Amino acid sequence: MIRHHPDDALLLALAAGSLGAGHRFLVEVHLEGCSHCQQRMQTVNSLGGVLLDELAPAELSAAALERTLAAIDALDHAGTGPEPDTNQASAKPWLPTTWPRAMAHCEVGRWHWMGPGMYWNRVTLPDEPDANVFMLRIGPGRMLPRHTHSDSELTQVLYGAFDDGRAEFAAGDFDETDGSILHQPVVGSTGECICLASVEGKVMFEGWLARIMGTVIGM
Ligand SMILES: [Zn+2]
Incomplete structure (x- = not known):
């Protein structure tokens, strides 16, 4: 069972392409094994697309970011996603022989x-x-x-x-x-x-x- 995940800011930075290569790689490795974060990432990407479609760049304000984060939090607490421990990748131990x-x-x-x-x-x-x-x-x-x-x-x-x-x-x-x-x-x-x-x-x-x-x- 995975208990510690990248925070919203890291997922947003990954979606925005603003993470350094090493940090991007680390978050991608985590995503590979975590269906919970895969779902969060889908939400970040779709909300990011909506924001970019609807707003001129100058209007991408702190308030817009706030709304995006609130939407992700709502998803986290809605209980609609699969429980992290029910997905196959996290249920199996990561043996040293099975690298990401x-x-x-x-x-x-x-x-x-x-x-x-x-x-x-x-x-x-x-x-x-x-x-x-x-x-x-x-x-x-x-x-x-x-x-x-x-x-x-x-x-x-x-x-x-x-x-x-x-x-x-x-x-x-x-x-x-x-x-x-x-x-x-x-x-x-x-x-x-x-x-x-x-x-x-x-x-x-x-x-x-x-x-x-x-x-x-x-x-
Ligand atoms: Zn995760």
Whole structure:
């Protein structure tokens, strides 16, 4: 069951084509496995089309955006959509061998050691090789150093689960963090966790060793 989804602002930005390549990719990977967000995205796209048809560009005001968001919220609360846990994609565990289809055209590098039980690899997007997208593979009971972000980081859990004190994020879940969040993801003792991440700006680790680690892996 998927409990954490991209917020309305991210879906609107995806529809408007204003997301950076890495962030766009992360939201697309989430959409692939989440029928709830696929339905939200359809609403965003159709409402966006209506707005563009009816209004001159100068009239696309904050009020119009407000109305669009309210319409999406109404959909979220109407109970008309399929429950997230009844769709096949989210009912099945995302095994490490079944990568998202959106990753099929990406170049995925080898796993690099970044600490005991922790590995990362580079994911290169075909159309945007400079986008800072990577995977993290963290062993059972391991934790990332405490860190925050200069801009924003999107995370999609592909396998396993972590808890960063705010909530537990499991396979299929999506998370967005920025400079207002200082967190330390901890992987449960039952199994490893594999996440896909897109970082705009820098990940800022606490402590000199962690900062060196961040520099070495280009985060
Ligand atoms: Zn979703």
